Amino acid sequence: LPADNSETSEKGHHPGSATPSAGETTSATEISLLSAGGALCLSSSSTLLEILEAIKHPTTGVQLLSEQKGLPPNCFISAEIVHWLVTNVEDVSTQAMAVDIMQKMLDDGLVAHASGEAMHTFVYGFYFYRVVGEKDGMTPQLQGSVAGGWSAAILEDFALFQRKWFEVAFVMEERHPCDLPAFLLPWLPSRPASYASRHSSFSRSFGGRSQAAALLAATVPEQKTVMLDVDVNNRSDRAEWCSCYYQGNFCLNAAFEIKLHWMAVTAAVLFEMGWHRKAAACGFLLVPVLEFPFSQTSHLYGDPLRAQLFIPLCVHTLLKNGVDNLFEGFEPDTYWDRMQLFQEAILYRFGFVHDKFSASAFNFPAENKPQYIHVSGTVFMQLPYAKRKYPCGQSRRRRNSTTSNSQGPFGGEEPVGYYWAYNTMLTKAWRTGVLGDERLADRLLKDFTDFCSNKDNRLLSFWGSCLEKMNASAP
Incomplete structure (x- = not known):
């Protein structure tokens, strides 16, 4: 979920905190980003390196994720950094502008997707990215992509990462310029069905609509699958897991569907995950629904005893x-x-x-x-x-x-x-x-x-x- 940036914006920076510790040096770039009052001085004209240094700042920057098994160090969530840019960079007033900045960083190799897949587009949402260190150099994935485009090995590694980690894109809805109902507008608003069609700006970054559409189709599919370890409390004497099918996009004015296939899970163990309680704590309402709410009586497998x-x-x-x-x-x-x-x-x-x-x-x-x-x-x-x-x-x-x-x-x-x-x-x-x-x-x-x-x-x-x-x- 998008992070609340109130804590980040309220954190002040004391002038003395920029003093380098023993064995460390503070770059002139980092010092120039701080005013006398301790506030960040960033604008859309700042260089990508200057913005990246501010992002990595331990006090006023983006809070990086703690190290976890399966994730490289210095990881962050894309939605959090987008909201940080909107809050702290002058003249960056929209999420789309912040996404464009991060896309340029991704193109220049300053940040990368947590899976290491080099041709990955920067996606706004609950997606994992990492800050590329100086010692990383050119990864094998990057070398393969530069030499011959998207290799099968790169796509396979990225697919394996997606089966282990939940990643959901947030759809940035288009706002109508007036309060006129959509059905009475002179020109009807577009009704794209995917994240890729919502973010046409990516086509400029990858040399054409067809290539960008193909990339985003692989990056943000309509439906995704992850293998879920259900026995988080280690109460079972055998492996308990299930396949979780979920939507690749989250939209504020639409429902979000999660579907579990749990033939290898004990029902009691699944219930102990407490998703219903956790969803309510996050401001969501989780309810069970039929896979076929409507009878579809005209089809062979429709339910003739249930009519809408x-x-x-x-x-x-x-x-x-x-x-x-x-x-x-x-x-x-x-x-x-x-x-x-x-x-x-x-x-x-x-x-x-x-x-x-x-x-x-x-x-x-x-x-x-x-x-x-x-x-x-x-x-x-x-x-x-x-x-x-x-x-x-x-x-x-x-x-x-x-x-x-x-x-x-x-x-x-x-x-x-x-x-x-x-x-x-x-x-x-x-x-x-x-x-x-x-x-x-x-x-x-x-x-x-x-x-x-x-x-x-x-x-x-x-x-x-x-x-x-x-x-x-x-x-």
Whole structure:
């Protein structure tokens, strides 16, 4: 997790602390970085060596990780150093600017990934890097990469490191320049599905989009696997381990999925890890969920005894006289995306977040439908339609017709609305103050259904407030 930099920023530096001890010399670079008051004097025009010396400072620099088995010395977490740069370097006001500085250090060989893989891009998140010492020289990995690009041995070593250590990238979300809802923007925001597409600046560092995309695809995969030693207390008389599948990206407005395959683990030993308690202490809510929250009745392995509830969205009440489409006036090719963004905006109002990697995305690629989960973990939502079905230039049928309350934006067989499914894995043992009682989901269902049916004109009022923002922002 990103480190809190309040402690680092509050640490003062006394003028006498720069005095070298016996047998040591203090470089002129380090002394020049400290003002008379003891504060750091760094700016975006400072050299990389000057910034690196400030990073390594034992008092005001970044706190390095203690030595651990499997990690080289002088390691740090990438998110911590990014936040340190934003706090202590003048003119570095964004995380992206800090990442660019660290990328240059990585290119110049001043820092390296903890695995020793030389062509590793600097990734913002819970990733391990190390400060390269003067005695390190050129590692075999670096020699191989310089001579012939990415060798199979380098990629194999990096894959082995990833199976031993958890590393998660933090997605830096794009902020809209105005408060206008996304579905009413003149140009729709990009919806990249990976860390690589979020950070296009890396393409400049590696000579082209294709090479950068290939590198980042190997560096930050969508799903990662690590071998987990479960018996941390050494209570078992045999080896206890499991495979842990987890997402390679963490996004603040999306759920994070962890999946354990634990055939070689005793259930009691697994429970003693206390992940549920530790997650709560870190400000997270950990809940068990079904691998297939929705029944997928159209597939061979779907559950015919479990069907989701469909909640229609009465978009016909929002249409003006003589208008056939809710987004009349925008480009027709954007109707599908705008409708999905509109439905997402409604879900966000009720406390749902995007479940980016749903079970259907791995097992039923053809049914990769947008899926969401409530912040309480009690309810799942899914949009009833999958990815875009109409290629560019192909004519489409009229959507959101006033003649049919259930006709959808992609034809009469796909109505506008939501699929609702309860999280049946939440037993009383899991319910806490955050989850509430068992009636919380029922109250949420009633409130959400009333909103979608435009009871008391709530849906119409929401749509009207969005239009007012669009009209107010118009030139």
